[in-house]
Amino acid sequence: MSQVTATDLREVTMALSYLREDMRAPATFSLFVRDLPPGRGFLVAAGLEPALDHLSRFRLGRSDVQEFAQALRRPAEELEPLHGLSFDGQVRAVPEGRLVLAGEPLLEVTAPLPQAQLVATSLLSLLCHQTAVATKAARCVLAARGRPLLDLSLRRSQGPAAALHAARLCAVVGFAGTGDIAAANRYGIPAAGGMAHAYVQSFPSEEDAFRAYARAHPGPVTFPVDTYETDRGVATAARVLGDLGRGPGCAIRLGGGDLDALAHRARATLDAAGLRDVRIVAGGGLDEYAVAALVRDGAPIDVFTMDAMDANAGGAADAPYLDATYELVEYDGRPVMRLSSTTVKATAPAPKQIFRGPDLRDVIGLANEEPPEGTEPLLRTMMRGGLRTEPPDTLDAARARFEADLAELPQSARRVEDPVAPVPAVSTRLAALTTIVRHRLQARTMSGT
Structure with a gap:
């Protein structure tokens, strides 16, 4: 089985429609965890290395198109626009080993819309599973006290x-x-x-x-x-x-x-x-x-x-999955967001950055805004034009990042029992843009346009 075909059917149907509608402008998707699982005071970012490997090799061959056609029960000729499609976009991501919090993007993809859509399932699978495992393992390390x-x-x-x-x-x-x-x-x-x-x-x-x-x-x-x-x-x-x-x-x-x-x-x-x-x-x-x-x-x-x-075995039975999502936040230069009848699944628009301060006092802001004083940006450009921008990461480097962030983690979040997770702030610019886009969408919904 090709790794390309290990995807949800809906990614294929949407990508095919985008191609037929000539919707090929750049789109940015943000992958983040809405809420930390119960009993978690932090997450350890993981899965980026295999995700970058997957994107580097991503290309739809003839046999992949035939498998899609078989699943859809349609002639392969109808799916011909998918043939030869590869990933040539940009990836900005939190390096492995760093601690992240609810609402903070682990990764953002900017690529032509069909490409960015087709890789959604693979990225969610790789990052969510490995982040859950790394977080569980980190809690075991804390519990063992040396x-x-x-x-x-x-x-x-x-x-x-x-x-x-x-x-x-x-x-x-x-x-x-x-x-x-x-x-x-x-x-x-x-x-x-x-x-x-x-x-x-x-x-x-x-x-x-x-x-x-x-x-x-x-x-x-x-x-x-x-x-x-x-x-x-x-x-x-x-x-x-x-x-x-x-x-x-x-x-x-x-x-x-x-x-x-x-x-x-x-x-x-x-x-x-x-x-x-x-x-x-x-x-x-x-x-x-x-x-x-x-x-x-x-x-x-x-x-x-x-x-x-x-x-997915007994190791994380108390929190076997992450409530993660891969949401469109910008298309063709236009910031977009998801509205919801509750705030649970609402999203914020535009590409983002995490600005980290001491003691994991984080601010989620826009990717193009200046870092607040005393903070550092966490998301780094890992791919450009479908190619890695730096050599593959090393285990030692990831471990060093983990240890440095863990040293800054408040004691209340380190607890094995009843931890209290830090809550990231939202920058003034991101909050203002979110309000503008929400009002614009609500107005369109009310007018029926």
């Missing part, structure tokens, strides 16, 4: 591609490693992992399994101690590690149950055996709320493993 986190979500993700994205995003926000070999090699993330319970079960005893695994791996090892009875498993692991002189860098892993109590007993057993440098790793369906509770209660857990970071 304890290392490992991404082990591949087996529970929505496919290998989603797991690859999750591993990269977890690394951006500070995870220490991943169990996904493909992600580790592609992005330079430390690989991490140990043995499964099946390995232990395949040997006559836990001790046999631990000794065999240690023989195969001369470096640090991690033993799962809860295949049968956890306290006994800890004692066995301590005996094997002590006999082999394999303390530094090694660990035991707890995978469920009362992790607080189990970790305390395990720590006592390890310390009594002289293995104070053997770490305790804990996982098994943890989320940021569980991690925060364990840290708050003083559980002697050194490393947490996160088994479901993909936003």
Whole structure:
């Protein structure tokens, strides 16, 4: 399946109509999240790199047109105006790793109207899913309060591609490693992992399994101690590690149950055996709320493993999607906006910019206005004429941006429980333009023109 055809049918029907009506003037669309999900004090901008890759390769070939025609049950000849269409527009976007708030554009596309419309579904899918995952992972980092986190979500993700994205995003926000070999090699993330319970079960005893695994791996090892009875498993692991002189860098892993109590007993057993440098790793369906509770209660857990970071799996079950939209804000130089009987789905007109001040005191303004004193613009031009304006971003650069913004985030927004998100202000010029355009549209609606 071509990536081009992975789109909503309505994008195709609208683009075809635009072409037939010769509506090819530049259009600007703004992609933003209307409201933060419950329990979120911020979002981490993510998904831009794959989105730019997609736009760079976007071109409608003959087979794509035939697939569209098949879906519409129409002759391919009727869709011929779509053939050869590619993306040659401009993209302004918030770089990955930066924190964003409700109403702030993650990305704005300016391109001939049919092009800008056709890429809508792909951009929403890429940015929304990855922003949700990155935000969830960032909250886990906050909950852990400096304890290392490992991404082990591949087996529970929505496919290998989603797991690859999750591993990269977890690394951006500070995870220490991943169990996904493909992600580790592609992005330079430390690989991490140990043995499964099946390995232990395949040997006559836990001790046999631990000794065999240690023989195969001369470096640090991690033993799962809860295949049968956890306290006994800890004692066995301590005996094997002590006999082999394999303390530094090694660990035991707890995978469920009362992790607080189990970790305390395990720590006592390890310390009594002289293995104070053997770490305790804990996982098994943890989320940021569980991690925060364990840290708050003083559980002697050194490393947490996160088994479901993909936003569509268990990892973001409390906020599995973003209320995002891709709205037309200008066409052929004319600012446009959406009206609504409520303010929930109303939009503001014209291309925009986010001006960031200290402590994430943001102002949403017009793209062509001067930044307020003491602020910096967040949206940067990433593509022009369908080509990237700078080399692909690096994981280290995205991580540095995340850490810098996180340091400025108010404590009330950092909380895992009941965070209070900062609310961006609206510039005087944007507010005035919004009022003018709204009145103009309301007048036309009343007159029926």
